[in-house]
Amino acid sequence: MTGAICPGSFDPVTNGHLDVIGRAAAQFDRVIVTVMINQNKRGLFTVDERIDMLRDATTDLPNVEVASWQGLLVDFARERGVGAIVKGLRGANDFDYELQMAQMNQKLSGVDTLFIATNPTYSYLSSSLVKEVATFGGDVTGMLPDEVHKRLLTRIAERAGQ
Numbered sequence: 001m002t003g004a005i006c007p008g009s010f011d012p013v014t015n016g017h018l019d020v021i022g023r024a025a026a027q028f029d030r031v032i033v034t035v036m037i038n039q040n041k042r043g044l045f046t047v048d049e050r051i052d053m054l055r056d057a058t059t060d061l062p063n064v065e066v067a068s069w070q071g072l073l074v075d076f077a078r079e080r081g082v083g084a085i086v087k088g089l090r091g092a093n094d095f096d097y098e099l100q101m102a103q104m105n106q107k108l109s110g111v112d113t114l115f116i117a118t119n120p121t122y123s124y125l126s127s128s129l130v131k132e133v134a135t136f137g138g139d140v141t142g143m144l145p146d147e148v149h150k151r152l153l154t155r156i157a158e159r160a161g162q
């Protein structure tokens, strides 16, 4: 197999994302982890910060690169000459939403989406939930890479002090 894109908001990357990225990297020659830019959604981290954290967290995976894209995911796939999108599935809620996007992307471009069943260790994780728990002082140790965890606590403290 050749290349695949792992797209997402990654605000910030969690250990659940990294599990899917690592497993995609074991199946494909080249994986492009892509931070999708959504102008209508203000993130906790800037796109550059998210890229930086993803790069740090994937240094052990030589066939993984990190990029960002604004616009349709399938246009990015076309530009990079990649024929597959890889997504993690945590459960039925993910499936309903992901199936619809996969079918739309297939219809638009012929690019197929391949799903990886999330490792049950991480299936309860989402960036949003981790941010919420950490904001209210809950312990999110082990849910994120250590460096991302530190940056998350710093950003939450900065926001609280504003």
Ligand code: PNS
Binding pocket: 007, 008, 009, 010, 036, 071, 072, 073, 074, 100, 101, 102, 104, 105
């Ligand atoms: O991490 P997320 O927020 O669940 O990721 C969703 C994302 C960003 C991968 C999805 O919304 C997406 O692909 N957006 C890019 C715009 C696009 O192509 N929209 C049409 C999807 S069928």
